[in-house]
Amino acid sequence: MGRYFVKRVLGTIPLLLVISFLIFMFIHLIPGDPVRNMAGREATTEELENLRESMGFNKPLYQQYFSYLNDLVHGDLGISYKTKLPVSEMMIGRLKPTLKLTFFATLWSTIVGIAIGVLSAVNRGKLIDYLGMLIAISGISIPGFWLGLVMIQIFSVKLGWVPTGGLDTWRSYILPSITLGCGIMAILARFSRSSMLDSLGEDYVRTARAKGQRERLVILRHAFRNSLVQVVTVIGLQIGGLLAGSVLIETVFTIPGLGRLLVDSLAFRDYKVVQALLLFFSFEYILINLIVDLLYGVLNPRIRLK
């Protein structure tokens, strides 16, 4: 286990380097002069030159990259062109709503998705199965932002149960979490159903029944415990999608999180902030997948004991 752990952690380092390089290059790959893009049409030549110098764009590319890496390692994400504040400071303020939103969305969608999948598999071909898969198909095919807008219309505007947006109370999180988690819930429901159907047909499930085990424990302890190994992997892949989803949801529900910050910064061509956010989302994605890989090792003795 120890060796597997170390190997997986070390394995992410090259990935981190490649991603940081791609994100660094992103500003230079956007068509046109980045400084002109940022400063706008009215800027004078002198203003442009000052900006160019303050951003270090007058230096050779490789020097820029190394000083960018150097700053990164020291936790310096640069200064926002628009607000003149350190980017890291701007992000910290926005971090909490996004993390909370992602957390709640993951939590409910995982629990509900797996529950629907397992119940459908166990009651294969019965009404519960059809209902479960109806929910799953709806969850996959209904676009998140549309669902969000409809729910705001019903529960906020018409019924007044929850706020339309903002983050004043915990209730503000309800609709955004539901909207954000729907897709994962649906995918997990379908995946855990098919994975459970596979497991339920395995020889060791028959062995468990032949022992005289209770059907509930045959399902949970034997079939589900094996399906979980694969389900965890899918959860990891899906959380990555959640981060992208939060950009949309935070806009629909006017939540001041990192996703909103990304949208706003793009609109203002505030490249330092955009760069930092892309970096953050990528690292978060890698981190989650690392955790999932380690969890996979914990759940699957064939990996752990290699």
Add this chain to the structure above:
Amino acid sequence: MNENNLLKVENLRTEFKISRKKSVAAISDVTFEIDKGEIVGLVGESGCGKSVTSLSIIRLLNDTSGEITHGSVWFKGNNLLKLSDEEMRHIRGKEIAMIFQEPMTSLNPVLRIDNQLIEAIQLHTEYTKQEARKHALETLRSVGIPDPERVSRCYPHQLSGGMSQRVMIAMAMSCYPDLLIADEPTTALDVTIQAQILDLMQGIRNTRGTSILLITHDLGIVAETCSRVYVMYAGRIIEEAPVDILFSNPSHPYTQGLIASIPKLGLEAESLPFIPGSVPDITMMPGGCRFHPRCRYATEICSQKEPELISINESQKCRCWLKTSEYSIKTENGESRK
């Protein structure tokens, strides 16, 4: 009923749904019995209904479209088919245990061996986890596992096929069942390991008096291990006899073909050289005697009417028109035709 009797299966019929409306029988009119301490063989080619029979006895068809539609399974005086699911659960693993053809996939890959044994033990005893663990180690040792402590801490993928089957046997025997059903227990193992596993099962019968239903397609195994044999073909018992009589005087043409087909020098043959064709699918059963398309003695009646399983002497039964009083044949060694 004789007082030594442990299991008596009568006229058992199990059907599978093949479409919304239609069910077909995989086995029917299956009747056999096992005495206390007896090892009984159930033989036949692949697909003739041996596994369906064994799964019907301990009612493990619930995750398939299979349903027992007729007959009874008397075990120690109770009809198992009349028990509630909960009562049946207390029979499984405690009174009747089962082991399977694929030991490697029959153990749960994500649970350690000790936990799988402890689970089986605690289901049917009042043992604490510590006591159950101790008992698990003893059981592992009793099935000839040299290093129970180490094996108990392994996961299934760390064990060989033979070792896995020993673990399965240990698990099956952990609550001292009266009947062990072994469905092709050695088919997936290589020859030397096969012999060890068969020895082990005979040893268990000798020391514990456990009755064993040994299911196999290999008559060689039956010859070495069993006292009586039931031969199955296309969902029917077609012959019943003590082992020595079955080999010295096989009465059913199918049994004769099986015996003639036993590969000499231990070579494993793919098909049966003395019986052309293969077991029919349950959806395409021939009428009359189910064996008639493959039988070289078949006459007109064979394709029209199915023969009954009848006693042909005090210890042997056969399901063939040739053995009835109405019909008889001239065999190759020149016996007269009535």
